[in-house]
Structure formats: structure tokens, C-alpha cells
Amino acid sequence: MHLETEHSDLQFASVHNNAVTPCEQSRVLRAAFEDRGQESCPEFRMMDKILFLNACIRPCSRTLELAEALLQRLQGDIREVRLQEASFSALDLDGMEKRHRAAQNQDFSDALFDAAKQFADADILVIAAPYWDLMFPAVLKTYLENVTVSGITFYYSEQGRPQSRCRAKQLYYVTTAGGFIGQNDFGFSYIKALAQNFFGITEIHRYAAEGLDVFGADVEEILRKTKLEMMAQFEENV
Numbered sequence: 326m327h328l329e330t331e332h333s334d335l336q337f338a339s340v341h342n343n344a345v346t347p348c349e350q351s352r353v354l355r356a357a358f359e360d361r362g363q364e365s366c367p368e369f370r371m372m373d374k375i376l377f378l379n380a381c382i383r384p385c386s387r388t389l390e391l392a393e394a395l396l397q398r399l400q401g402d403i404r405e406v407r408l409q410e411a412s413f414s415a416l417d418l419d420g421m422e423k424r425h426r427a428a429q430n431q432d433f434s435d436a437l438f439d440a441a442k443q444f445a446d447a448d449i450l451v452i453a454a455p456y457w458d459l460m461f462p463a464v465l466k467t468y469l470e471n472v473t474v475s476g477i478t479f480y481y482s483e484q485g486r487p488q489s490r491c492r493a494k495q496l497y498y499v500t501t502a503g504g505f506i507g508q509n510d511f512g513f514s515y516i517k518a519l520a521q522n523f524f525g526i527t528e529i530h531r532y533a534a535e536g537l538d539v540f541g542a543d544v545e546e547i548l549r550k551t552k553l554e555m556m557a558q559f560e561e562n563v
């Protein structure tokens with residue numbers, strides 16, 4: 326019963342896709358996700374935990390629009406972290422010392438480690454990040470520094486190799502670019518290497534819409550086609 330309710334929330338959002346602007350659509354979907362967050366029945370808790378890392382900065386982000394189309398297809402309990410609004414700090418000396426002490430005492434109860442625990446506990450990771458300076462916005466790197474914590478999301482083997490402590494086996498990376506990315510998605514390459522080497526994530530997918538800021542670009546059409554391609558690839562992968 327609860328699963329149906331949840332599904333219909335998203336159908337409601339989907340039905341309205343054509344009638345509202347991407348920004349309004351975003352709000353409808355957000356309401357659906359937030360409602361999901363308050364759900365507490367046991368069936369719901371058994372669903373996959375989807376951690377949605379939203380590194381979109383602009384209010385009418387095209388990257389967010391694509392990511393939301395993907396999230397409508399994924400089945401599970403979606404938790405969104407809006408990185409622009411979150412208060413993560415870059416790792417400094419004080420933070421390093423706290424990590425060191427926590428690891429020595431095997432006590433990661435400080436709230437500083439909550440994000441890493443949430444990350445380790447997710448079944449599926451979805452990252453939405455616009456293509457900035459051949460990479461992604463700095464808020465995403467800051468977040469990753471906060472969750473790449475030895476003792477929580479990974480540990481070092483006796484041979485000094487990182488070993489995963491994460492549940493996730495799937496990661497989806499969604500981006501949009503003003504120009505054309507070609508071989509230069511260094512942000513995705515980095516995320517992929519980190520996910521494989523530290524977090525043991527084996528299934529990694531990337532979806533990108535490009536050329537959105539090129540003079541004369543039909544942005545709606547590019548996004549529409551990218552969503553169709555994304556859904557086709559998604560169906561192939563499941």
C-alpha cells in the first residue's frame with residue numbers, strides 16, 4: 326500500500342511534466358521526495374536507499390532536471406543532500422586530528438561523521454553536477470572530502486590498499502555542459518576512480534547533455550533527447 330502511494334506521488338509529478346516549467350516541476354518532485362523522507366512504515370525501510378547528491382547551483386538547473394527524470398525511474402527511498410545549502414567544510418588540520426583520534430578510539434559518534442555514515446549506508450548513489458571548468462562545482466569535492474573517511478566508508482588493508490565499507494554497488498552521474506565535453510570530463514573520471522578504488526562501486530553510469538550554451542542551441546530539444554537516451558540506457562542496464 327505504501328509503495329503504491331509513493332509511486333503515485335511520482336506519477337503525479339510526472340503527469341504534470343508537460344504543464345509546468347522545469348523549476349515548478351522541480352518543486353513538485355521535491356515535495357514528493359520530502360514526503361518520502363517522512364515515511365516510516367517497515368516496507369518502506371526495506372527499499373533501496375538512494376542518496377541523491379545535488380551539486381547543482383543555479384535555481385533552474387538543467388542538470389537537476391535530467392537527474393530528476395532519472396530519479397523518477399529509480400525505485401527506493403530517496404534522500405537528497407543539497408550540497409550548496411549544506412555546511413560542509415574543506416578538511417583542515419583540526420578536522421584531520423579529529424579523524425585521527427576517532428579512528429584511534431574507534432569512536433565515530435561525532436556529528437562530523439554523519440555524512441560519511443549516510444554515504445556508507447546508501448544502496449544507490451545519484452550525483453547531479455553541472456560541468457564546470459572541465460570538472461564539477463567545488464561543493465562536490467568538499468562533500469567527497471567529508472565522506473572519504475578511513476574507518477567509515479573505507480579502510481586500508483595491511484598492504485595499504487583501500488577497501489570499501491560502503492553498501493552501494495551502483496552510481497549514476499548526471500551532468501550538463503555549455504559546450505562539448507569530448508574526453509575532458511575530469512570530474513566524472515575522478516568520481517569513477519574514487520568510487521571504484523575506495524568505495525567498491527562496480528556499476529557506474531554517466532548521462533550528459535552537451536552544447537546547451539552554444540549559440541542557437543535548442544535547449545529543450547537537447548534535454549528531451551538526452552532524457553530519452555538516458556531512459557533507453559537505463560532500461561538496458563536494469
Ligand SMILES: Cc1cc2nc3c(=O)[nH]c(=O)nc-3n(C[C@H](O)[C@H](O)[C@H](O)COP(=O)(O)O)c2cc1C
Nearest residue numbers: 383386387388455456457458459501502503504505
Ligand atoms: C563556473 C562555470 C564554469 C563552466 N565551465 C564550463 C566548461 O568548462 N565547459 C563547458 O562546456 N561549459 C561550462 N560551463 C557551462 C555549464 O556547463 C552549462 O551552462 C551547464 O548546463 C550548467 O548546468 P546547470 O543548468 O545545471 O546549471 C560553465 C558554467 C559555469 C557557471
